[in-house]
Amino acid sequence: MRISPSFGSAMASFFKMCRLHTIGRGSVVKCLQKVDTFLHRNIGTNVVAVQEKNGFKSLYAVQAERQEQAERSVLISCHSMTNEKRFLEYLANYGDIQKYFFYGIYAVVEFANKESIASLFEGTAIPGIGMETMMPFKSRLLSMRNLDSVDLRNQPKKRLAQQSIPINELIQRLSKEESIDQQITSLTEAHQLTEESCRLRFLVCSLLKDIVAPFFPECTIKPFGSSVNGFGKLGCDLDMFLDLDGISGKNATMPKSGLFLEYQMKAAKSERIVTQNILSGIGTCMDLFGPGCVGLHKILDARCPLVRFTHQPSGFQCDLTANNRVAMKSTELLYLYGELDPRVRHLVFTVRCWAQAQGITKSIPGAWISNFSLTVMVLFFLQRRNPPIIPTLEHLRDLAGPEDKSVIEDNDCTFVSDFSKIQLESNTETLEQLLCEFFEFYASFSFQTLSINIRKGREQNKPVGDPLHIQNPFETTLNVSKNVNTTQLGRFVALCQESSWLIQQNKTAPSRGGTEGKATITLWGVSNLLLPSQIEEVKRKQNSSKKQKFEPTNQWIKDMLKSMKATNNQQNQS
Numbered sequence: 035m036r037i038s039p040s041f042g043s044a045m046a047s048f049f050k051m052c053r054l055h056t057i058g059r060g061s062v063v064k065c066l067q068k069v070d071t072f073l074h075r076n077i078g079t080n081v082v083a084v085q086e087k088n089g090f091k092s093l094y095a096v097q098a099e100r101q102e103q104a105e106r107s108v109l110i111s112c113h114s115m116t117n118e119k120r121f122l123e124y125l126a127n128y129g130d131i132q133k134y135f136f137y138g139i140y141a142v143v144e145f146a147n148k149e150s151i152a153s154l155f156e157g158t159a160i161p162g163i164g165m166e167t168m169m170p171f172k173s174r175l176l177s178m179r180n181l182d183s184v185d186l187r188n189q190p191k192k193r194l195a196q197q198s199i200p201i202n203e204l205i206q207r208l209s210k211e212e213s214i215d216q217q218i219t220s221l222t223e224a225h226q227l228t229e230e231s232c233r234l235r236f237l238v239c240s241l242l243k244d245i246v247a248p249f250f251p252e253c254t255i256k257p258f259g260s261s262v263n264g265f266g267k268l269g270c271d272l273d274m275f276l277d278l279d280g281i282s283g284k285n286a287t288m289p290k291s292g293l294f295l296e297y298q299m300k301a302a303k304s305e306r307i308v309t310q311n312i313l314s315g316i317g318t319c320m321d322l323f324g325p326g327c328v329g330l331h332k333i334l335d336a337r338c339p340l341v342r343f344t345h346q347p348s349g350f351q352c353d354l355t356a357n358n359r360v361a362m363k364s365t366e367l368l369y370l371y372g373e374l375d376p377r378v379r380h381l382v383f384t385v386r387c388w389a390q391a392q393g394i395t396k397s398i399p400g401a402w403i404s405n406f407s408l409t410v411m412v413l414f415f416l417q418r419r420n421p422p423i424i425p426t427l428e429h430l431r432d433l434a435g436p437e438d439k440s441v442i443e444d445n446d447c448t449f450v451s452d453f454s455k456i457q458l459e460s461n462t463e464t465l466e467q468l469l470c471e472f473f474e475f476y477a478s479f480s481f482q483t484l485s486i487n488i489r490k491g492r493e494q495n496k497p498v499g500d501p502l503h504i505q506n507p508f509e510t511t512l513n514v515s516k517n518v519n520t521t522q523l524g525r526f527v528a529l530c531q532e533s534s535w536l537i538q539q540n541k542t543a544p545s546r547g548g549t550e551g552k553a554t555i556t557l558w559g560v561s562n563l564l565l566p567s568q569i570e571e572v573k574r575k576q577n578s579s580k581k582q583k584f585e586p587t588n589q590w591i592k593d594m595l596k597s598m599k600a601t602n603n604q605q606n607q608s
């Protein structure tokens with residue numbers, strides 16, 4: 035395919051980056067049709083379960099596919115572009131565009147072939163030197179400049195849903211649903227990561243890998259945590275794992291005799307120090323040379339050392355870790371549970387959203403319950419249903435084949451990866467039943483004596499010490515909720531008690547008749563649970579009056595629930 039000279043020179047006058055060969059107009063039109071079809075089919079659809087025809091795809095397969103897509107993609111800021119069609123026509127000079135989408139002033143463009151990226155690089159200019167001098171580092175984060183004068187006032191801005199809808203809007207939306215099950219489904223749809231957000235997350239990892247690759251050419255940067263475990267909420271952070279296993283030497287076999295060569299490498303006293311040094315060096319590179327990486331902090335003394343920064347063009351808060359294979363395994367496990375039954379994901383999203391609205395979880399670290407702990411609590415609850423909705427980790431380990439064997443730092447991380455081996459029991463509980471039961475389960479759970487254990491799928495006696503004990507599924511001597519203090523656990527229990535009662539009182543959607551076109555909205559079901567806690571409000575007022583004598587939280591909550599119930603009954607009778 036060759037481009038006609040007139041078409042090429044016309045393009046040259048519009049844009050600063052330009053190449054005069056490759057694709058002809060016919061193929062540009064074809065390419066535009068292809069991307070339109072893609073947009074029509076895909077943009078705005080949510081990522082639920084990535085399924086294959088004959089069952090499920092493992093997280094490993096999903097990640098490999100998305101990584102490969104990301105390597106064929108570029109992220110372009112388009113401050114002074116005139117319109118989408120000309121933008122795409124310009125890029126089509128470098129190869130077939132497989133997919134693209136815009137958000138804000140940015141565009142993600144995925145080429146059909148990786149070679150197109152090299153070709154695009156050849157035609158991309160280094161910024162002219164003005165007041166500042168450029169760092170000599172080329173990346174796939176580009177800017178599209180237009181040398182013609184253009185009127186940008188009416189240019190539509192496309193929005194990538196990066197943040198969940200505001201809580202007030204969500205509450206109103208849920209109130210209009212017909213049943214609690216529909217409310218829960220609607221909440222999941224409003225919160226889960228979109229296809230575009232997923233693609234952008236993998237692209238950011240791939241862009242960062244380009245910065246690291248000159249030092250560690252065999253490395254990969256993979257997303258883990260909620261970006262890929264199926265429980266990610268729009269706006270969640272991007273947890274990344276720098277995988278250097280290709281050059282770790284762990285699986286190397288030494289010859290028994292004769293000559294051989296080995297690499298000269300710097301040594302350090304422990305693996306932890308190596309991890310800290312690598313992250314420190316890479317962190318400095320990202321800070322100095324990484325386009326779009328801002329506000330970088332090295333948090334190297336943490337149990338799991340990390341580099342934290344904001345990737346400005348995507349807006350993601352990024353945490354880069356290394357040597358964190360157990361967290362990758364936890365991600366895989368959570369992904370598997372989420373794929374087994376759709377109720378798992380729906381319940382996790384609802385509980386996470388409820389917890390955020392009630393201030394049980396927060397985006398900053400502290401003595402509160404983390405989203406990861408909360409997810410494990412939901413999984414444990416689902417294992418405790420009768421019959422269980424999901425199997426125990428021990429059962430998943432028993433089903434594992436030799437290819438699944440995984441031992442990381444003496445921790446058994448083995449579990450089955452072939453979904454078809456997992457037989458589920460036939461539990462038919464509705465989402466409404468499950469949500470009500472979840473609150474009841476934890477409202478009366480004996481946190482003082484028992485530990486939550488998804489490996490065994492039943493409560494265990496709790497080791498003395500921490501108020502909340504949730505056994506780490508793989509590093510079994512660790513407690514994933516070690517940070518949680520008595521106050522925060524008390525709040526969680528009190529809010530479970532309140533929510534259990536609230537949802538029982540407001541289970542049915544109000545009838546919509548008689549409003550004569552007026553848009554009156556009655557809060558009910560899940561929407562009620564997202565409002566600030568009524569008990570906490572009353573308690574706050576009582577505390578501020580300082581007249582109440584102190585009573586144990588549980589008793590206080592019980593009395594309050596009784597009085598709320600009585601008021602409600604009176605209202606119903608009158």
Ligand code: GTP
Nearest residue numbers: 259260261270271273361364365404405406506514
């Ligand atoms: P959000 O970022 O809050 O949406 O959830 P997240 O699941 O991504 O949690 P977070 O960013 O805190 O942690 C990322 C991942 O690290 C989790 O999904 C887990 O796989 C893992 N992780 C976090 N905390 C722990 C822990 O205490 N123990 C273990 N083993 N893994 C953890």
Ligand code: MG
Nearest residue numbers: 259260271273
């Ligand atoms: Mg996270």
